[in-house]
Amino acid sequence: MTTDLDHVALATRDAGPAVGTLAELGGLVLFGGQAVGFRPMQVLLGDEQAGMRIELLEPWNVTKNDFLERFLVRHGDGPHHLTFKVDDLDETLGRLRTAGYTPVNVDRSDPDWQEAFLLPSEAHGTVVQVAQTVHTFATESEFLEHVRRHGADGHPKWWPDPPPAGTRRAVLKRVVMRTSSIDTGIAFFAGLLGGDVEWSDDGAADLVWPGGSRIRFEARKGEAPGVDRLEGVVLDGDAVDPSGEPVEVEVAGTRLLLAPA
DSSP states (O other): OOEEEEEEEEEOSOOHHHHHHHHHTTOEEEEEEOOSEEEEEEEEEEOSSSEEEEEEEEEESTTTOOHHHHHHHHHOSEEEEEEEEESOHHHHHHHHHHTTOOOEEEEEEETTEEEEEEOTTTTTTSEEEEEEEOOSSSSHHHHHHHHHHHOOEEETOOSOOOOOOOSOOEEEEEEEEEESOHHHHHIIIIIITOOEEEEEOSSEEEEEOTTSOEEEEEEOTTSOOEEEEEEEEESOGGGSOTTOOOEEEEETTEEEEEEEO
16 A cells, blocks of 8 residues: 655645745646635645645635634644545554554545544644545646646636746755654654655654655654754755855745755
């Protein structure tokens, strides 16, 4: 069975500035729509060879479901969840339950998108979504070519038109998470959610998934676990700090550190 880290989701009251920042870095808007309580849209910061997807979530129709509104009142703009796509949701839920975890909000009502969640208390300080979905395109390259030719798919399109790409073209390399235990982070995200350990020591570990998405764990004792920041590289080396130090930008209340490639 294959499990893949599909995207990192960021909650925000206004996706416009984040869309603008990502587009100026060469981000490709993929699709979006409206759901009960929120409206999502996704941007790829990268290309067929490297990069990761960022999902932006705005509150929407909150009288029917206020989960995102409550999150923003409590935490403000920032990281909301990580989504892992799986071949078999039932098999994944069985493994999680056997390991002592408690999936919540299991929803199989839509045959094209079946999902369940783990709460932050069980998932190292962040919400984890596992989803089984029907793939419309055979490959990621085929999907990206479709988007480049026809534009982002909106159901409906609610986000503002992004500005033209700027002078920097960036690739999102990884999500960085705080943890009190590297070993337990590896046991959960590698042992149960399919990541491969690229390297690890007492202070950090890098995990990678089949599609190329990555998580880095950093041991941060005394700090709450969870998503700390995003890290990427700038492919245009002339558009970074001359000292070679990473440049920090903000995307929906989340730090994005960009280093030279």
